[in-house]
Amino acid sequence: MTAPDDDRILALADRFIAAIRAGDIEAVKACYHSEAEVWLNTAGVAVNREANLAVLAAFAAKTSERRYEDRRVCILPGGPNRPGGYVQQHVLHATHKAGPVLVLPAVLVCQIQDDRIIRLEEYFDSAPLIAWRAQADAAAA
Secondary structure, three states: OOOOOHHHHHHHHHHHHHHHHHOOHHHHHHHEEEEEEEEEOOOOOEEEHHHHHHHHHHHHHHEEEEEEEEEEEEEEOOEOOEOOEEEEEEEEEEEEOOOOEEEEEEEEEEEEEOOEEEEEEEEEOOHHHHHHHHHHHHHHO
């Protein structure tokens, strides 16, 4: 296991978000460790890399644009028994193909192992997402 330096952590954080913005699921996969798990506060459970990639692929298929605004990344130092990583705050703006725009403030907490994300925790209020889905369904009907 290698401890990533700050520049490599920031580069990984940038690649990860750029891949999601582009809807490039293979590039997202390359940012994840093979044993990665993703935990969402709205579900309360962690899923493996493949399950998360399926969700991201479906999200990319439903949206024509994904932007991350007000993005702030802070390095988390590692220790002898815990990997380093980063925290990212942002506001996601995603345009559904049916028209509605999602505006979703969120926080990611990522732990890095071997220059890949080994654990990602995502925190956001689900109310804007629920409303966005309802608007998209109404617009598509």
